[in-house]
């Protein structure tokens with residue numbers, strides 16, 4: 096009886112707080128709508144998304160958090176609040192490498208929250224096209240995996256696309272073997288994206304040494320296909336693909352590296368302002384790979400700008416032997432970065448800034 100009363104009192108307090116939270120959320124939404132009005136008055140387009148501002152809001156929340164809610168949880172909740180506020184200004188269309196249930200969809204959701212309109216697109220090239228043709232405001236594509244390296248399809252599209260990098264998302268990746276087989280012995284074919292096949296190479300070699308491995312455009316495409324096939328077919332995909340396509344989980348966490356992580360890029364048509372903790376991606380070419388590369392990178396080293404990644408790819412244009420994808424820390428609007436890049440540009444035969452964007456917060 097006493098316990099019941101105590102619970103009742105606590106729940107009354109929770110109800111009161113919920114009322115306040117709800118009123119405050121509606122006030123916050125109304126203010127976001129006011130921001131939208133001001134943006135329209137200033138002649139901005141109806142794309143109100145500001146990744147720099149959102150990153151700043153999330154970082155501030157995490158820094159000042161005193162618990163008992165974990166900072167990561169607070170950020171996740173506010174990610175959703177901002178997503179809802181933005182949708183109340185104007186819903187965003189975001190194209191991602193599908194089909195439904197793909198890791199890229201999970202990355203898009205993690206970055207934009209649940210209130211955006213997600214559009215499933217069949218290839219990386221089509222994600223770029225959807226944004227280039229303004230069928231979507233933003234796109235999300237995978238760019239590198241911690242165990243398998245770079246996704247060259249994505250990098251190669253930047254050589255010809257005018258789009259900018261507006262953000263990054265990192266996602267821990269766990270692979271599942273999905274299908275209808277009663278036992279692993281019944282499986283003769285395994286379908287998946289080449290990256291997933293590579294990330295599970297050892298497990299497949301140990302557990303299914305005889306099967307034929309068939310590469311497809313995406314893991315969820317593999318799950319979708321396997322759903323129409325007999326019990327000898329299996330797919331490697333994310334766990335949520337099992338539910339979406341009505342398949343059984345035959346084995347879980349089959350990736351060879353337990354800390355397997357994929358990094359995704361958010362692409363858009365516009366530049367993003369500085370958020371205080373940013374990265375800049377460059378596309379640079381030299382005529383002579385070995386000698387010129389050192390000169391190219393000297394301005395960065397001399398300005399103390401840290402380079403977080405360099406990747407070389409064949410230029411595909413014939414004029415240059417190689418192009419380099421370089422990631423550095425800092426935003427192009429910061430003076431030391433701008434100065435170093437000006438010098439770097441002088442050393443290169445082609446130079447493009449693919450975008451300055453906030454470092455992933457979540």
Ligand SMILES: C=C(O[C@@H]1C=C(C(=O)O)C=C[C@H]1O)C(=O)O
Nearest residue numbers: 127130144145148149177180181
């Ligand atoms: C409200 C704004 O618009 C959007 C919504 C935001 C929010 O809910 O805090 C932040 C940035 C924008 O994506 C704004 O620009 O401040």
